[in-house]
Amino acid sequence: MKFMRFGDRYGSKVPCLVEADGTLRDLSPLVADIGPATLGGALQDALSDSDIAHLKVINPDGRRVAPPMSEPRNIWCVGLNFSDHAAEAGLPVPKEPILFNKAAGTFCGPNDPLLYSPEMTKLDWEVELGIVISKPALRITKETAMDHVAGFVVVNDVSERAWQMEREGQWVKGKSFPNFCPVGPMLVTPDEVDVGNLSMWLDVDGERMQDGSTSTMIFDVPTIVSYMSEFTQLEAGDLICTGTPPGVGAGMNPQRWLTPGKVVTLGIERLGEQRQEVTPL
Structure with missing residues (x-):
């Protein structure tokens, strides 16, 4: 459905x-x-x-x-979960999923504006597959993980890289500004789609930046859900952003960033498309 x-x-x-x-x-x-x-x-x-x-x-x-489900209590993220993105970043392939959070207040519709603060200097994009949890999950196995998945969504895991990488503290600082998590347009149930091999893309002002596939994910959906449930109880409605393929602005030479007026379009095969304009506060 x-x-x-x-x-x-x-x-x-x-x-x-x-x-x-x-x-x-x-x-x-x-x-x-x-x-x-x-x-x-x-x-x-x-x-x-x-x-x-x-x-x-x-x-x-x-x-x-609007986003296809109500605002989640928790937004979880998996870093460097694509082998080709890890190579782009010059970092080793993780042995375990790298986990971090985005503030729930980042949650917004798929076509809402990307808000640009005067303090921003390195605003970046990341097309990602999102997992929506259907019921509580604690210490579950990979074999039962899909029983806890309501469906899948398109996510743009927007990041302010200077805040994320150059300021003290955790990544959450560069991930949590309002509207940094456009979600949707659709929630697609697992019976509708094979998320192991979906094309995904992102354009800025019509120029293709990201062109990848979920087939290069290091940790698949059941692994991520089971792994996370070892450390925390996932709740119904929680959103898990599963990482991005190569082509982010931070990985380019020279690096490229979003500025007011630029338009970001992105999508994942069978899950729909998004469009956002970078808008100054």
Whole structure:
């Protein structure tokens, strides 16, 4: 199944089912929202007990595309999880997943603006596959990990590299400005897609920067979910960003950065596309 949500950032959202032909059906009569309370199976149960054809068709024209699920309690990230990106960065392939966080307040819609602060000097992009957790996971095996996955999303793991790499402290400092985590447009359930071999891309002002595939991920989805559950309890609705292929601005020679007015477009095969304009505060 595929799901979307529409609505203003701070207002109520309309949850929708995306049919195979692209038709959007309003799920509001069945569920209040797509989030922790419904990702664990209640959403699918509600749909299996209903006549989808009787649900209202939504016209998306003029509507803001919201993230496909409500704001997560936690946003987790995996660093250097693509072999070709590690090579680009001149760093060894990690022996274990490198974990860090983004603030939950970075969460925004797939087409919302990328906010540019006057203090920024090295704003960068990262197209990533996102995992959405369906139910709590603690000390689970790789064999059962997919039982805890609600679906997959496109993520732009936006980074301010000077804050991340040149200031004291952890990476979270360069990862947590508002709108640094555009998500969506769709949440796609695991039965719809093989995430082990999906093309992924990112353009800046129409110029291709990233052109990769999930096939070069060092740690796959079950490994990441199981590994993380050794150290923390993953909660329903949590988002895990799984790393990026080569082509980030920090890896270029000379390095390239986003500045106000630039437009970033990105996507992952079968998961949809995003568009953001860099906008000064």
